[in-house]
Structure formats: structure tokens, C-alpha cells
Amino acid sequence: MTSPLNKSSAHEANTEDAVATLLSFLKTVRKQWAIIVACLLLGTGLSLVYSKTLPRIYQAQTMLELDPNAFRPLGEKMDSAMPLGTTDFWNNQEYYETQYRIVTSSRVLERTVRDIALQNDYAFFGLKSPPARPMTVEETAAVLRGKISVDPVKNSRLVFIKVEDVDPKRAKRLCDAVANAYIDQNLEKAVSATSDSITWLGGQVDQVKKDLETNENSLHEFKRSNDLPSTSINESSNMIRLEMQDLATALIRTRTRKQELMARYGELAKIGTDNPDSLPASELLSNGYLTDLRRTYVDAARTRKTLLAEGKGENHPLVKSIDQKIAESKTALLAEIKNIQGAVERDLAVITREEAGEAALYDAAHKRAVDLNMKEIEYHRLDRSRDQNEKLYNMLLEHMKDADLARMMKANNIHLVEAAVEPTSPIRPRMLVNVAVGGVVGLLIGLGLGWLRSNLDNSIKTPEQLEQDLGITFVGMLPAVEGPHAEGGKKRKVVRPGLGGPNKVAELVVHDNPRSGIAEAARSIRTNLMFTNPDKPHRKILVTSAAPAEGKTTVACSIAISLAQTGQRVCIIDCDLRRPRLHRIFDRAGDHGVTNVLVGEATIDEVARPTRVNNLWCIPAGPIPPNPADLFHSERFRKFLEELGETFDRIVIDSPPLVAVTDSAIISTLVDGTVFVLRAFYTTRALGRQGLRTLADVDAPVIGAVLNDVDLTRHEYSYYHYYYYKREGYGSTNENAVPPGDDNRDAASV
Incomplete structure (x- = not known):
């Protein structure tokens, strides 16, 4: 989890990056303001001139209403002007898109051209005289299409037809003509579609009528061939169904009666001679005579048992009398039972025949029902076909009548809401918009060119850039020295008072004008050099650069003079044995110098002579x-x-450039420190790195870098104005000021 402290640090870092980016952008804008302003003015001017050359374009517009749900004079019935099966299409947004394309279609535009004879109006084509070849309708329509636009009104059925032209009257005339042509074309389309519908419906009515007659004849023939009643076949089917229900009920009832008789017959068959009194209760209840016979038989049998129980024997007259009575009642009872059995058997035979007859009748009815069901399927098929054709015939006939009425009414679903009005002011060119766009484009181009120029310029400009890109310590900057003797042969257009003039050398401005800004800058460099290593001061200082014309001699002279102004014995040596300059600066032309000492032709005392700067000696x-x-x-x-070090407190050595020759690299190994000079807006980063790499290859002690020839009037150095107080220095302006050259007071302060 990220801690709140880390989040805060990240937020601050992002804020700093954003601020740095913004400041960098503002610096680029300030630096390249001339290019940006020039591009802005150029873009604005070009857009203004271009807008002035454009013709004035006028626009006329007319408003139409497109109603998908058109007025239906026949009520809710489908309008014949609408093809069958397209009801959903009218409610779809695609309808509007289709109509927008139709407005600019060739058919509508060619009709417009023919209506107003536009092909003969040569001014419409931007011609001042009739063309050699007459314009065709198709060519005119193609030109007209480029001047028409369709602009629908959002969330409505309204649409604007807009026409642009250089002539406001012609724009209005064209707008009205296009709207009328579109409305007329839509009406003709509706009428044509209605006529086509009527023709098609008429053919369909005749065909369906023939099919209906054929269906009716087939249905009649089917009834006749199958002996079907004139009533509905459904009624016949219902009659057979009711008949079958009655027969089924009777058959069930007969079979139930039969089962009852069979059960009665079975019970009677169980009665034998030994048990004539075992009669079913149902028989006794239904036959009183049989009940009496059974009672007589049962009473006689009970009396006999009583007599036997009393001890009377089989031969007792009473016993014999009761036996005879039992035999008579038994005979009568069995005879009656037999009669009943015969009657039940005859009833059973009768009901069996009834069952067979009723079953035969039911089977016959069932067969008729099955046959009728098969005929019913065919009948319903024929009747359904006839009914469908009859409905279709009635519907087509009704629609044909409705279509005929709609054709006579000529209803249109496109209406003119607002006619075109002659425009009073042009819509193009829009001067303010064009100028604004040109200004914005010019501004963007200017910013782009400024950014590109700033990025393509890889020269060292500021102390921050020097330290960041080269990784070397910044020890000070020296403003540009103005005058005819400025290093590099460049002459300044402006020579400020006190910095140049007769008998004044630009490299000695620190001495000639010690209160100038350049002198203050030199003393600042001196202070930085003295305090870089106070325990072991740099006594032998080499001044060099990466390339020629970067101001090594000027910087060396300025450092030497500023050191001499502290009261120290300073000697400046010209070790640039290829293009020496110190002999001209200190008026030593023709004198002996370094080479004479090295070859043994002179001594140090002979070549080291004092200059007009106090405490400063020079060896050319x-x-x-x-x-x-x-x-x-x-x-x-x-x-x-070494001998010079024993004689002088400080030694400043002027040397050739590092990249050109190896002299400076050799000398840098023999001194206490090297001052690397870079010329502002001149020395590139690559060249500076190459020079520092040469020093690093020989392990030379590098004190730092001096940024020379700085133009403090540039915006890059706005933060350093307070440092050098512009270019005039900072001091008293009264007459009692310390005269030039009398600056030994700095020795005590340092």
C-alpha cells in the first residue's frame, strides 16, 4: 500500500514537472516571439486576403413536412398509395433518410432543370457569355446537386431544403423549384403506385373469382356424389352421434338385463330335490304362490320333526300322514321351480337376441359415422378453400374500390410549410471566422516553428543548461565586450560610453572601466576561482575552450586583471603559439616571448614585463x-x-582550442586548474562535451566553466540582470569616485 507521504511526494513531483514544462513553454514563446507574431500576422493577413477574393454566396431555404402517417381519407383502412406489406416501413427512420436522398436524386433535379429551363441560364454556371456547346439537362443537374443541401430539423418531421448561389434571386428561384419538383414527383409516385395497385387488384379479383366458382362447383359435386343432405354435414354428424349414443345406452341396458337373467337362472339351477326350500329371497318376494308352497313344505317338515321328537315312529299314522303331505308339497314346489326356470330360460334367449340386434345396429351406426368422418374431412377442405377464396375476393374487391377512390382524391403526405425568401446577406465568406482560423493556424505554425527552432538550436545558452548538459561547475559569465577589438573579429553596432574608443582595447575593459558590468562579472569569476579551493589555491590557471573564437583571450585577460586588482603579482602568458594575440593587446609586438625562453634565447626576466595594469606582467x-x-x-x-610560480603569485595561461590541437591538453596536466570557456549561443553541446572529454582523457584538473559573450538583454538572462546590474555596473557616479585602476582595496576584502 502506498503511504500518504509517498502520495504527497509524487503529487508534488508531478506539480513541479508541470510547472517546469509550463515555464519552458513560456520561455520558448518569449524567445521566439518574433517568429510567432510574424506567423500570426501572416496567417491573419493571408486569410483576410483569401476571404476577400472569394465570391459572395447566398443561401435560400424552404421548409417541408414529411409525414410518414399520411392523411387517410378512407379512415383506418390501408391507403392504396402504400404498397402492401410496408406498414412498418413508414414508421421507421429509414423512411426519412430515403426521402433526404430523393430530394437530391437525379430524377428530382433533372425535373427541376426542365421546369425552369436552367440549362439555358449560362450565368448559373459562372459564365459571362453563352457557352459554345449547350449544357445538357444531366450536366446542369450535376452542377445543381453541388449547391443543394438537406437539413432535417431534429426531433420533428420538418426538413429544410437549402440552395446556395451567387445570385440571391436565383437562389430563391432554385429553392422553390426543387421543393415543387420534389412534391410533384412524390404525388406522381403515389398516383402511379395507386394505378398500378388498381391494375394488379383487378387481375387478382378476376383470378380469385374463377377460383371461388371452381370451389363452389366442387363442393356441390361432392355432396351429390356422397348422398350428403343439403343441411350442414356437421348436423348429419351430430344426428349419427346422437343415434350411436341411444344405441349404446340400449345395448348396455340389454346386456345388464341379460346378466341379471343369467344370474337368476344360475341360482335356480342350484335347487335340487333334496333342498327344494333353498330358494333365493328375490324369487320368494316376487312370487306369492311359490312362497306359500315353500311355507307348506317347510311347515310339514317341521311337524314331522316334532312328531319324531315325541317318540312317534316312522309307521305312526300321523307320521305317515305328514310324510304324504311333505311329498305333495315338495312335488308342487319343485314343479313351480321348474316352471320358473323355464320362464327364465326363455327370457334369457329373448334378451340374447335383443343384444345381438342392438349390437348390429350400433356397429352399423358406427360404420356410418366413420364413413361420414372421412367425407367430413374432404368436405371441410373444400368448404375451407371456398371460404378463403370468398374472403379474399371480398377483400380485393373492397381494396380495389378504395384504391380507385384514393386515385381520384390525389392525397399527398409531403407539404410545403414555408416558401423560400430571397436572402439579404451572404453566408460565405465569413470574414471573422476565416481571419480567426487563419490567426489560430498562424499561431500554431509559429509555435511549432519556434519550438522546432529552439530544439534545433543545440548551443549552450544559460548556466543551468551548461551544468545540466555538460556536468561542469559554473564559475561565472562574462557579458559581451563591445568595441572594434572584440574577439572573433565581430564589431558591435552599439559601443557604450567608457567601453571603447581611442586607445582603448576591449580585452582590457576590466582595467579601463572597473565599475562597468563586465568588470563586476570578472571580479565575480575571480571570487569563485579563489574560493573553489581556499586551502590550496589555484596558482597556475589555464584558460582554454573547445573551438576557436569563443573568447579565451578575453576571459584570460579579464581574470588576470581582476586578480591583479587584488594586489597579487599576476603574470599572463600567451601559450597560443599558433594564433597569439596578447602581444597586440599589451603592445608587445616584436618582443621576445615563451618560445624564446623555451629554446634558450632569453630568460624569464627578459620576457616578463609589466603592463599598464598594476601588478600584471605579460609574456607574449x-x-x-x-x-x-x-x-x-x-x-x-x-x-x-615552475620558475614563474616562484616569481609570481598567480599565473594565467592563454591557450589554443582543445578540439583543434593538443597543446591545451598537454598544458592542462602542468597547471593547478583549467577554466573551460564557452561562448553563449555559439558553442554547441556536442563541441563542449568533446572539449571536456579531451581534458578528462588526460586527467586534467578542471575548475569550472565560464559562459562568455553573454548578451544580457536577451530574455534568457532576465534572472541574472540583478547579478551584473545590466551592463553599467554599480557604484557612485560623483566626481570623487575612485579613479580607474585604483582598485587595490579588493585585496583586503578578498
Whole structure:
């Protein structure tokens, strides 16, 4: 989990990056403001001139209403102007899109051209005289299509037809003509569709009528061939169904009666001679005579048992009398039972015949029902076909009548809401918009060119850039020295008072005008050099650069003079044995110099002479040798520097550029520190890195870098104005000021 502290740090870092990016952008804008303003003015001017050359375009417009649910004079019935099966289409948004395309279709536009003879209006084509070849209707319609636009009103059925033209009257005339052509074309389409519908419906009515007659004849023939009643076949089917229900009920009832008789017959068959009194209760209840016979028989049998129980024997007259009575009642009872059995048997035979007859009748009715069901299927098929054709015939006949009425009414679903009005002001060119767009484009181009120029310029400009890109310590900057003797042969257009003039050398401005901004800058560099290593001060200082014309000599002179102004004995040596300059600056032309000492022709006392700057001695280069690098690599040069160190407090050495020759790299190994000079807006990053790499290859001690020839009027140095107080320095302006050159007071302060 990210801690709140980390989140806060990340937020602050992002804020700083954003601020840095914004400041960088603002600096680029301030630096390249001339290009940006020029592009802005150029874009604005070009857009204004271009807008002035454009023709004035006028626009006329008319409003139409497109009603998908058109007025239906026949009520809710489907309007014949609408093809069958397209009801959903009218409620779909695709209808509107289709109509928008139809407005600009070739058919509508060609009709418009023919209606107003537009092909003969040569001014419409932007011609001042009739063309050699007459324009065709198709060509005119193609030109007209480019001037028409369709603009629907959102969330409504309204649409604007807009026509643009250089002539406001012609724009209105064309707009009305296109709207009328579109409305007429839509009406003709509806009428044509209705006529086509009537023709098609008439053919369908005749065909369906023939099919209906054929169905009716087939149905009649089917009834006749199958002996079907004139009533509905459904009624016949219902009659048979009721008959079958009655027969089924009778058959069930007969079979039930039969089962009852069979059960009665079975019970009577169980009665034998030994048990004539075992009669079913149902028989006794239904036959009183049989009940009496059974009672007589039962009473006689009970009396006999009583007599036997009394001890009377079988031969007792009473017993014999009762036996005779029992035999008579038994005979009568069995005879009656037999008669009943015969009657039940005859009833059973009768009911069996009834069952067979009723079953035969039911089977016959069932067969008729099955046959009728098969005929009913065919009958219903024929009747359904006849009924469908009859309904279709009635519907087609009704629609044909409705279509005929709609054709005579000529209803249109497109209506003109607002006619076109002659425009009074042009819609194009829009001066303000074009100028604004041109200004914005010019501004963007200017910003792009400024950014591109800033990124393509890889020269060192500011101290921050110097330290960031080269990784070297910044020890100070030296403003541009104005005057005819400025290093590099460049002459300034402006020479400020006190910095140039007769008998004044630009490299000695620190001495000639010690209260100038350049002198203050030199003293700032001196202070930084003295305090970089206070325990072991840099006594032998080499001043060099990566390439020629970067101001090494000017910086060396300024450092030497500022050191001399502190009261120290300073000697400046010209070790640039290829293009020496100190002899001209200190008026030592023709004198002996470094080369004379190295070859043994002179001593240090002979070549080191004081200058017009107090405490400053100068040793010029002397005659230019053919092999300067060999001289600096010799032991004599090392001893020469040691002897100078014993005589002077500080030694400042002017040398050739590092990238061009190896002299400076050799000397840098023999000194206490090297000052690397870069010229603002001149030395590139790559060249600076190459020079520092040369020093690093020989392990030379590098004190820092000086940014030379700085133009403090540039916006890049706005933060450094307070440092150098512009270019005029900071001090008293009264007459009692310390005269130039009397600046030994700095020695005590330092």
C-alpha cells in the first residue's frame, strides 16, 4: 500500500514537472516571439486576403413536412398509395433518410432543370457569355446537386431544403423549384403506385373469382356424389352421434338385463330335490304362490320333526300322514321351480337376441359415422378453400374500390410549410471566422516553428543548461565586450560610453572601466576561482575552450586583471603559439616571448614585463615555432612554469582550442586548474562535451566553466540582470569616485 507521504511526494513531483514544462513553454514563446507574431500576422493577413477574393454566396431555404402517417381519407383502412406489406416501413427512420436522398436524386433535379429551363441560364454556371456547346439537362443537374443541401430539423418531421448561389434571386428561384419538383414527383409516385395497385387488384379479383366458382362447383359435386343432405354435414354428424349414443345406452341396458337373467337362472339351477326350500329371497318376494308352497313344505317338515321328537315312529299314522303331505308339497314346489326356470330360460334367449340386434345396429351406426368422418374431412377442405377464396375476393374487391377512390382524391403526405425568401446577406465568406482560423493556424505554425527552432538550436545558452548538459561547475559569465577589438573579429553596432574608443582595447575593459558590468562579472569569476579551493589555491590557471573564437583571450585577460586588482603579482602568458594575440593587446609586438625562453634565447626576466595594469606582467608567445606541441611537452616548459610560480603569485595561461590541437591538453596536466570557456549561443553541446572529454582523457584538473559573450538583454538572462546590474555596473557616479585602476582595496576584502 502506498503511504500518504509517498502520495504527497509524487503529487508534488508531478506539480513541479508541470510547472517546469509550463515555464519552458513560456520561455520558448518569449524567445521566439518574433517568429510567432510574424506567423500570426501572416496567417491573419493571408486569410483576410483569401476571404476577400472569394465570391459572395447566398443561401435560400424552404421548409417541408414529411409525414410518414399520411392523411387517410378512407379512415383506418390501408391507403392504396402504400404498397402492401410496408406498414412498418413508414414508421421507421429509414423512411426519412430515403426521402433526404430523393430530394437530391437525379430524377428530382433533372425535373427541376426542365421546369425552369436552367440549362439555358449560362450565368448559373459562372459564365459571362453563352457557352459554345449547350449544357445538357444531366450536366446542369450535376452542377445543381453541388449547391443543394438537406437539413432535417431534429426531433420533428420538418426538413429544410437549402440552395446556395451567387445570385440571391436565383437562389430563391432554385429553392422553390426543387421543393415543387420534389412534391410533384412524390404525388406522381403515389398516383402511379395507386394505378398500378388498381391494375394488379383487378387481375387478382378476376383470378380469385374463377377460383371461388371452381370451389363452389366442387363442393356441390361432392355432396351429390356422397348422398350428403343439403343441411350442414356437421348436423348429419351430430344426428349419427346422437343415434350411436341411444344405441349404446340400449345395448348396455340389454346386456345388464341379460346378466341379471343369467344370474337368476344360475341360482335356480342350484335347487335340487333334496333342498327344494333353498330358494333365493328375490324369487320368494316376487312370487306369492311359490312362497306359500315353500311355507307348506317347510311347515310339514317341521311337524314331522316334532312328531319324531315325541317318540312317534316312522309307521305312526300321523307320521305317515305328514310324510304324504311333505311329498305333495315338495312335488308342487319343485314343479313351480321348474316352471320358473323355464320362464327364465326363455327370457334369457329373448334378451340374447335383443343384444345381438342392438349390437348390429350400433356397429352399423358406427360404420356410418366413420364413413361420414372421412367425407367430413374432404368436405371441410373444400368448404375451407371456398371460404378463403370468398374472403379474399371480398377483400380485393373492397381494396380495389378504395384504391380507385384514393386515385381520384390525389392525397399527398409531403407539404410545403414555408416558401423560400430571397436572402439579404451572404453566408460565405465569413470574414471573422476565416481571419480567426487563419490567426489560430498562424499561431500554431509559429509555435511549432519556434519550438522546432529552439530544439534545433543545440548551443549552450544559460548556466543551468551548461551544468545540466555538460556536468561542469559554473564559475561565472562574462557579458559581451563591445568595441572594434572584440574577439572573433565581430564589431558591435552599439559601443557604450567608457567601453571603447581611442586607445582603448576591449580585452582590457576590466582595467579601463572597473565599475562597468563586465568588470563586476570578472571580479565575480575571480571570487569563485579563489574560493573553489581556499586551502590550496589555484596558482597556475589555464584558460582554454573547445573551438576557436569563443573568447579565451578575453576571459584570460579579464581574470588576470581582476586578480591583479587584488594586489597579487599576476603574470599572463600567451601559450597560443599558433594564433597569439596578447602581444597586440599589451603592445608587445616584436618582443621576445615563451618560445624564446623555451629554446634558450632569453630568460624569464627578459620576457616578463609589466603592463599598464598594476601588478600584471605579460609574456607574449614570441616567434611561432613549427612544432608547438613538442615545446609544451618538453621538460623546459615544465621548468619554465615552475620558475614563474616562484616569481609570481598567480599565473594565467592563454591557450589554443582543445578540439583543434593538443597543446591545451598537454598544458592542462602542468597547471593547478583549467577554466573551460564557452561562448553563449555559439558553442554547441556536442563541441563542449568533446572539449571536456579531451581534458578528462588526460586527467586534467578542471575548475569550472565560464559562459562568455553573454548578451544580457536577451530574455534568457532576465534572472541574472540583478547579478551584473545590466551592463553599467554599480557604484557612485560623483566626481570623487575612485579613479580607474585604483582598485587595490579588493585585496583586503578578498
